[in-house]
Amino acid sequence: MRRRLLLAAGSLVVAAGLVLAAKGFGGVSPAPVASADGLPxxxxxxxxxxxxQTEHVSGTLSYGTPEALTAPAKPGTITWLPPSGSIVKIGQPVYKIDQDPLILLRGTIPPYRTMKVGMSGSDVKQLEQNLAAFGYTGFKVDNDFTAKTKKAVQQWQEDLGVEETGQVDASLIVVAPGDLHIGLPAIGVGDVVGETNLPILTVSGAKQKVTVALDVAKQHLVKNGVKATLTLPSGKAVAGTVxxxxxxxxxxxxTDGQQTGSPTITVELELAxxxxxxxxDAAPVDVALVSAERKDVLTVPITALVALAEGGYGVQVVSGTSVSYVKVQPGMFAGGKVEISGAGIEAGTLVGVPT
Known part of the structure; x- marks a missing residue:
């Protein structure tokens, strides 16, 4: 038995070294040492x-590409700006001109006219959807600006502390798909804006995301809904989804127009x-994408796998005070474990592990 143990030990160094090299680690596993009673x-x-198994790629955590937010065609003085890095939520002021707040509404149709009684259109419906979301009632959400809509607008204006005109001036609302992250201001409080649209702030979406420039050779790893592990600069790992x-x-x-690197595709992920x-913002992130997966397989620590003298691989099966070598077929290696299959190998089987 001692001779067999030594043969297995000499082979184990080679087997473990190959496994570790394949996984990208260094070092050599120590040879197994049997106890006095012959047990591992x-x-x-x-x-x-x-x-x-995972593939690691580099990503960047940010709020997305900033865009310039311009002032409406209404002369006045900037009297308030939100702090850089803050989040403006739907229904809150984005900035103020002459102390009049420009309120953020949810939608995709940019303001282009003063909405008032008698008007119809998708922009009216967008306004009414926002009013309803703010808790105002008494009107029907449709394409028509009615007297009931006007009453709700006046109540909204009273709550905002502005003139209760019952009309919604295009120069007093900002429309975006969702909350906004405030970037750097282009002008300051006290600056005067005129009739030309001037950049006021840079804004982006309020939801942080991770962007990866993924080599096209790895595009098979990603599709919408794929899970990933994101490691932040702090070292904290969080779940993410493509x-x-x-x-x-x-x-x-x-500069000469010649390609200088491999083609990439842009992949975006959200944090759970x-x-x-x-x-x-603009922080580096390690992104671990799943490259292969095996579910419900029998596994042992990689160091339990030994190279047999007659060829192939096996494990030391321990039963009471006896030890026997059982030939196994290795499968996937991942996370310090290896998938195995073989005659008599089942969940709960006790195997030797060299130390």
Whole structure:
């Protein structure tokens, strides 16, 4: 038995080294040492588990590409700006001109006219949808601005502390798909805006996301809904989900117009717990994408796998005070474990682990 143990030990160094090199780690596993009674120094049970291999790529955590927010065609003085880095929610003022707040509404139709009684259109419906979301009632949400809509608008204006005209001036609302993250101001409080649209602020979406420029050779790893693990600069790992995969690849070009790198596609991911990012912007993130997965397979620690003298691989099966070598077929390696299958190998089987 001692001769066999030594043969197995000499082979184990080679097997473990190959496995570790394949996984990208360094070092050599120590040779197994048998105890005085012939039993291995440590044991582990065969466990049924899921194995996942990952591909690590670099990403950037941010609020997205900032866009300029311009002033409406209404002369006046900027009297208030939100702090850079703050979040403006739907229904809140984005900035103020002559102390009149420009209120953020949810939607996709930009303000282009003064809405009042008798008007119809999708912009009216968008306004009424926002009023209803703010809790105002007494009108029907449709395309028509009626006297009932006017009454709700006047109540809204009273609550805002502005003149209760019952009309909604295009110059006093800002429309966006959702809450806004405030970037750097283009002008300051006290500056005067005229009839030309001037940049006031840079804004982006309020939801942080991770953007990855993924090599096209790895695009098979991603599609909408795919889960990933995102490691933040703090070292904290959080769950993420792929929400967008670009259909067109781009390639970096030098000043001479020649391609200087591999083509990439833009991939966006959302954090399952947005609070975990803590307001970070333009921060590097490690993104672990699943490259292969095996579910409900029998696994043992990689160090339990030994190279047999007659060829192939096996494990030391421990039963009471006896030890026997059982040939196994290795499968996927992941997370320090290896998938195995073989005659008599089942969940709960006790195997030797060299230390």
């Amino acid at each position: 120094p440590a044991t582990a049970k065969v466990v049924e588990a899921d194995l996942v 929400t967008s995969v670009a259909k067109v690849a781009t390639a970096p070009e030098g 717990d947005p609070k975990a990012a803590g307001g970070l």
